[in-house]
Amino acid sequence: MKIKTAEFIKGITGTNEILEDGKKQVAFVGRSNVGKSSLINSLVGVKDLARSSSTPGRTQEINFFLINNRTYFVDLPGYGFAKTSKRKREKIRKMIIWYLTYSGVKPHRVILIIDARVGIKEFDIEMLSLLQEENIKTIVVANKMDKVKKSVEHKIIEKIKDQLSDNAKFLPYSAKTFLNKDRLIEFIFSNF
Numbered sequence: 149m150k151i152k153t154a155e156f157i158k159g160i161t162g163t164n165e166i167l168e169d170g171k172k173q174v175a176f177v178g179r180s181n182v183g184k185s186s187l188i189n190s191l192v193g194v195k196d197l198a199r200s201s202s203t204p205g206r207t208q209e210i211n212f213f214l215i216n217n218r219t220y221f222v223d224l225p226g227y228g229f230a231k232t233s234k235r236k237r238e239k240i241r242k243m244i245i246w247y248l249t250y251s252g253v254k255p256h257r258v259i260l261i262i263d264a265r266v267g268i269k270e271f272d273i274e275m276l277s278l279l280q281e282e283n284i285k286t287i288v289v290a291n292k293m294d295k296v297k298k299s300v301e302h303k304i305i306e307k308i309k310d311q312l313s314d315n316a317k318f319l320p321y322s323a324k325t326f327l328n329k330d331r332l333i334e335f336i337f338s339n340f
């Protein structure tokens with residue numbers, strides 16, 4: 149499977165203007181600043197398709213990108229950025245949960261991204277159980293592996309795996325070096 153075309157379609161903030169046209173959706177979720185937007189860019193091979201930033205809280209909307217004219221990649225805002233107000237954090241949390249459960253769109257796959265150096269946090273656990281309840285095929289991706297020292301790589305990966313259920317899918321990744329890009333694309337598009 150090769151990604152040949154990618155275009156931004158729209159961003160939504162409310163909970164009543166969902167894009168639902170029968171095309172399959174692949175959603176990218178995770179805490180703020182873990183690299184969701186960068187990871188999407190790395191997969192499609194376009195540097196600035198999804199806006200990324202070193203300032204956490206960059207993505208505030210649910211953004212839809214059309215891939216190969218037939219699948220949507222959905223970039224969700226990040227949860228848990230301490231500097232945004234509690235009200236805003238709660239709004240983002242509700243938006244993510246709404247998208248995943250009540251919006252009428254059941255994403256075909258979810259890529260749950262964590263920062264390899266940070267590991268799995270409370271919100272990730274909450275998301276994982278929600279995704280399991282909804283029966284959504286999910287993979288946990290530990291991004292920013294290029295920032296992890298070789299000597300602790302193994303330990304970090306084992307620690308993350310310990311926190312996941314036995315049948316959970318997991319992949320170390322780097323949006324910078326494209327580590328495991330092919331394997332992630334394979335997961336996303338298998339049995340489509």
Ligand SMILES: Nc1nc2c(ncn2[C@@H]2O[C@H](COP(=O)(O)OP(=O)(O)OP(=O)(O)O)[C@@H](O)[C@H]2O)c(=O)[nH]1
Pocket residue numbers: 178179180181182183184185186187199200201202203204205206207208224225226227291292293294295321322323324325
């Ligand atoms: N070294 C390294 N840096 C990365 C990687 N992925 C993302 N970054 C950096 O991490 C920062 C955050 O990346 P974003 O892609 O904006 O993260 P996000 O999860 O979309 O953030 P929000 O939209 O705020 O939730 C940026 O400075 C990126 O350049 C990676 O694999 N390796």
Ligand SMILES: [Mg+2]
Pocket residue numbers: 184185186199200206207223224225226
């Ligand atoms: Mg983002």
